[in-house]
Amino acid sequence: EVQLVESGGGLVKPGGSLRLSCAASGLTFSRYSMTWVRQAPGKGLEWVSSISSSYSNTFYADSVKGRFSVSRDNAKNSLYLQMNSLRAEDTAVYYCARDSGYGDSFDYWGQGTLVTVSS
Amino acid sequence: QSVLTQPPSVSAAPGQKVTISCSGSSSNIGNNFVSWYQQFPGTAPKLLIYENNKRPSGIPDRFSGSKSGTSATLGITGLQTGDEADYYCGTWDSSLNAVVFGGGTKLTVL
Numbered sequence: 705e706v707q708l709v710e711s712g713g714g715l716v717k718p719g720g721s722l723r724l725s726c727a728a729s730g731l732t733f734s735r736y737s738m739t740w741v742r743q744a745p746g747k748g749l750e751w752v753s754s755i756s757s758s759y760s761n762t763f764y765a766d767s768v769k770g771r772f773s774v775s776r777d778n779a780k781n782s783l784y785l786q787m788n789s790l791r792a793e794d795t796a797v798y799y800c801a802r803d804s805g806y807g808d809s810f811d812y813w814g815q816g817t818l819v820t821v822s823s
Numbered sequence: 824q825s826v827l828t829q830p831p832s833v834s835a836a837p838g839q840k841v842t843i844s845c846s847g848s849s850s851n852i853g854n855n856f857v858s859w860y861q862q863f864p865g866t867a868p869k870l871l872i873y874e875n876n877k878r879p880s881g882i883p884d885r886f887s888g889s890k891s892g893t894s895a896t897l898g899i900t901g902l903q904t905g906d907e908a909d910y911y912c913g914t915w916d917s918s919l920n921a922v923v924f925g926g927g928t929k930l931t932v933l
Contacts, residue, residue: 739922741868748825749860749868749911751922765921799867807856808915808922809873816867 706730706812708800713817720790720821726783726800726814734758734778737803739810740785742796742819750796753785754803768794790821826851827912827925834931835902843897843928845912851923855915857895859888862909862927871910872897904932 712724740752753774801810835841860868872888
């Protein structure tokens with residue numbers, strides 16, 4: 705069974721940093737591109753960032769470009785999101801998700817981790 | 824505003840059919856596959872439809888997807904109270920170089 709478990713969320717002050725992790729199990733992690741999607745309280749889904757299976761390609765939403773950095777460690781079956789210069793509008797539940805490989809769809813999602821940016 | 828436009832809410836009676844629309848442009852829906860997700864409050868989204876009209880294993884055939892031009896539609900037949908959830912469409916946007924989602928549609932089964 706595929707499992708994705710996020711961690712690292714919490715309360716951080718504006719301008720601060722946070723590193724999210726996503727531990728994957730039940731899949732050959734190195735074969736899949738992975739993605740972060742966030743959801744602000746009471747709002748819809750927002751794609752944040754994706755990374756290819758072989759580390760070679762990374763993609764970012766304009767709203768986080770230059771502040772967030774996605775990475776992965778295939779040996780540890782883990783995905784990361786380094787978030788710097790955090791703003792109030794970054795407050796959201798952050799989900800990691802597996803790219804299915806079919807039409808930019810995401811077939812497995814973690815339970816999410818809440819990031820709150822507030823003074 | 825979301826790049827993809829969905830109605831904020833739809834409703835129908837148990838046993839009936841409902842459709843949820845998702846409108847975009849040539850840079851997204853018009854030239855890329857559409858996927859659909861179901862989300863219950865406090866839980867992660869779940870993939871319902873990928874590549875416009877394909878269902879992952881375990882998704883009942885009550886759920887269907889279609890695409891025409893720059894719009895896509897999710898159909899749900901034989902509505903059940905357990906289908907009450909938020910539904911999102913998503914696709915790649917070739918101009919933005921980003922995955923984009925619709926704003927979501929809340930389904931109420933009356």
